[in-house]
Amino acid sequence: MSTTHSQERRFGPVTAISLVIATMIGTGVFTTTGFLLRDIGSPPAVLVAWLLGGAAAAFGSLAYAELVAALPHNGGEYQLLSRIYHPALGFIAGFVSLVVGFAAPVAASAIAFGEYLNLALGTSAVSPVISGLVLVVAASVIHSIHLGRGSRVQDLLTIGKALLILLFIVGGLAAVDPARLVGSGDSQTVAAVLSPAFAVGLIYVSYAYSGWNAAAYIAGEVRQPERYMPIALGTGTLLVTLLYLGVNTVFLGAAPAEEIASAGERVGAVAAMHAFGELGGRILSGLIAIGLLSTVGALVMTGPRIYEAMGRDYPAMRVLARRRLSGGPVIAIALQSALAVAMMLTSSFEALVSYVGFTLSVFAALTVGGVFVLRAREPELARPYRTWGHPFTTLGFLALMTWMTVHAVHQRPIIVAVGALTVLLGWLGYLAARRLGR
Helix, strand or coil: CEECCCCCCCECHHHHHHHHHHHHCCHHHHHHHHHHHHHHCCHHHHHHHHHHHHHHHHHHHHHHHHHHHHCCCCCCHHHHHHHHCCHHHHHHHHHHHHHHHHHHHHHHHHHHHHHHHHHHHCCCCCCHHHHHHHHHHHHHHHHHHCHHHHHHHHHHHHHHHHHHHHHHHHHHHHHCCHHHHHCCCHHHHHHHHCCHHHHHHHHHHHHHHCCCCHHHHHHHHECCHHHHHHHHHHHHHHHHHHHHHHHHHHHHHHCCHHHHHCCHHHHHHHHHHHHHCHHHHHHHHHHHHHHHHHHHHHHHHHHHHHHHHHHHHCHHHHHHHEECCCCCCHHHHHHHHHHHHHHHCCCCHHHHHHHHHHHHHHHHHHHHHHHHHHHHHCCCCCCCCCCCCCCHHHHHHHHHHHHHHHHHHHHCHHHHHHHHHHHHHHHHHHHHHHHHCC
């Protein structure tokens, strides 16, 4: 193994786009619509929530594209917030990424993989946790040993997942009942969209869209980042938004609202059974299981780059920067996977989704706001790409995140408190890393 301060730029635009798509399309889109409909009560308002979530992700990706094109280094928010604000905030963002942004979604996605695999096979002989553990270990080994092989596998899985979802949308639209999508009328829809429950519901949507900034974590290994990073972030986000709207149109239009609202995490399977029968439900479960293969792979591929960057900057954490020749950051991958395995045994899905969605949205807002800060402080910095629609798109993202956060403080104080505790632990970690590094 060897530690290095620079990586070969071996990833092209296809891999960068596929990482965005693979990281975004995970458990969220197949599990959160039931929670949204339960809390909001209006199918049209649920579709509006998905549309707003896509708009927020698109606006955020435009801002990230400017930042990572100007500062093309691995590490995502860790590198960006350290440069824009203060190293302490960057370190906290890196810690949050480890716990909230990657380990927790890896755990949720791996367990969901096991559950949907059993649904597809029509058996419960194998524990979902066991199947999930095998997936996490396999993905970790592949991305630790050989980067080229890992990225090719990632590309193929992602393309396959997107095509399979597209086929589900095309086939499912024939079973959609337009009356179910209309709900009880325009007045109820408007009231639902303006309600506190809708704002808090955006937490679920934020979780489902998390990953729109995934390519930023490997910016230091992408060829011509000033050209390809904006393309990867923008294209990946747009494609996923269209897929999400299509999938949820089928979900909400194919099954009665009461069943969707009470389906919990199995909303995708319930909708598919109404659209295609029992066999259709099993087929969709198989598609979701296949899709989650690439989701876990993308999370294992991108997250450890953050901890690797932290290891290069803090001597006390230098072990995290170790790599195999032509491989990934082995120790960083092992750390993330070990934490994910621990979470697989202890996590509550709905609480986990709220925790992840809220906490990551706060740090994404800080990063997007960094466009204003960096332009004011470093106007001469070379910016190969400038945010389209700025300041309106940037302010639009910040406004949506603020609206969600304010209502979350009142409606989900425990989730907010846990998020604050995570930030505190990150701050203590920063102090310890500085002290030990002296």
